[in-house]
Amino acid sequence: MALLIRNLAQVATPIGRTALRGRAMRDLRIHEHAVLVVDRGRIAYVGPERGNTIAISNDYDARGATAIPGFVDSHTHLPWAGYRESEFNRRLQGETYEEIAASGGGIASTVHTTRAASEEQLVANVIERARTMARHGTTSAEAKSGYGLNVADELKQLRAIARANETSPVRLVPTCLAAHEFPPEKRDASYVDEVISEILPAVAREQLTKYCDVFVERGVFSRDEGDRILRAGIALGFQPRLHADELSDTGAAALAVELHAASADHLMHVSDSGIAALAKSDTVANLLPGTSFFLMSQRYAPARALIDAGAIVSLSTDCNPGSSMTESMSMVMQLATLQMRMTVEESLTAATLNGAHSLGMANETGSIEPGKRADIALIDAPSYLHLVYHFGVNLVRAVMRDGEFIVS
Numbered sequence: 001m002a003l004l005i006r007n008l009a010q011v012a013t014p015i016g017r018t019a020l021r022g023r024a025m026r027d028l029r030i031h032e033h034a035v036l037v038v039d040r041g042r043i044a045y046v047g048p049e050r051g052n053t054i055a056i057s058n059d060y061d062a063r064g065a066t067a068i069p070g071f072v073d074s075h076t077h078l079p080w081a082g083y084r085e086s087e088f089n090r091r092l093q094g095e096t097y098e099e100i101a102a103s104g105g106g107i108a109s110t111v112h113t114t115r116a117a118s119e120e121q122l123v124a125n126v127i128e129r130a131r132t133m134a135r136h137g138t139t140s141a142e143a144k145s146g147y148g149l150n151v152a153d154e155l156k157q158l159r160a161i162a163r164a165n166e167t168s169p170v171r172l173v174p175t176c177l178a179a180h181e182f183p184p185e186k187r188d189a190s191y192v193d194e195v196i197s198e199i200l201p202a203v204a205r206e207q208l209t210k211y212c213d214v215f216v217e218r219g220v221f222s223r224d225e226g227d228r229i230l231r232a233g234i235a236l237g238f239q240p241r242l243h244a245d246e247l248s249d250t251g252a253a254a255l256a257v258e259l260h261a262a263s264a265d266h267l268m269h270v271s272d273s274g275i276a277a278l279a280k281s282d283t284v285a286n287l288l289p290g291t292s293f294f295l296m297s298q299r300y301a302p303a304r305a306l307i308d309a310g311a312i313v314s315l316s317t318d319c320n321p322g323s324s325m326t327e328s329m330s331m332v333m334q335l336a337t338l339q340m341r342m343t344v345e346e347s348l349t350a351a352t353l354n355g356a357h358s359l360g361m362a363n364e365t366g367s368i369e370p371g372k373r374a375d376i377a378l379i380d381a382p383s384y385l386h387l388v389y390h391f392g393v394n395l396v397r398a399v400m401r402d403g404e405f406i407v408s
């Protein structure tokens, strides 16, 4: 039954079954010339071949590849329909993301196309994006609703994630982001009431997700509205996640900490007091540098200050058609290091184990050690440093999830 993966240049992994912070984010365990043994979907052994005592029934020649944990992409907006390449082109001519949104584009245009799509179409879209993610080394991903903005279409998005998850190569974790924007037909506080009294209870009844999220932002949901929605979510059994301090400082990072949110995401404009609050908390600071890059902002989240203060930092793509059109976690690691000055080691920890922690899965995935799920990416490189050093190409050769090859 057991599979031996031999001829690895390196196995590089963060250590442990829970999130890492501060200096510990740099302490990768590097096994040179090691083998991996995978048995019944789990990692059974990692180390020198002579140390293995497990009976092998099959082997796989890694031909000098480096093994890393499959990426955990803990913030995406996967179940959408329709693209926004023309808005992207308008941004290249000088219009800003917020100007385009104010003129009826932005999230509202994806709401329009996603409402018009069938559940089947959304299932197909999610699976197609999950395949692209897998080809780039991702084995688990969060996926948010938030382009429905009414009961029926939010449920449609969340059911599509659940159905896609039955056959998706990537393990999917859904989040209800009904409070992503005000719907075009109801741009007032009555939508906040609809989220609280109709949408979240309907999602809870169908047990479609463990998490709920709010876009707390200037011109979108205020901190107080976010507070009301998330407390209502907590009362229904959801754990909060937050789009926090993305385009302006609204004090959302501190709100995330106060509500024991699983994560506070984006944080490009987080204040010093927000950094201090995150550093003392278990709320993961989830950074999405693809968004700064794609919105052509010079402003990246203060990753160094967050890590140095002791916050748990993770990295994600934010994969969505408006502000970060990518499935590639190695691209995100490249931006994290070259733009945010994280070390390669910190960014690998952030892209795997710490993301897993924010999804409640650090005990099961996000690092390569015996007993954990065999979620592994093999990269065509002599060391993990090539993930950043050799930028702009996809080095992923093969990917395994739960001990099965999803890319080979």
Ligand code: NIG
Pocket (backbone or CB within 6 Å): 077, 106, 107, 110, 215, 243, 246, 291, 318, 320, 321, 322, 323, 324
């Ligand atoms: O995470 N912040 C809000 N939501 C997305 C953008 C979604 C869109 O533009 O469609 C984000 O950046």
Ligand code: FE
Pocket (backbone or CB within 6 Å): 075, 076, 077, 243, 318
């Ligand atoms: Fe987002």
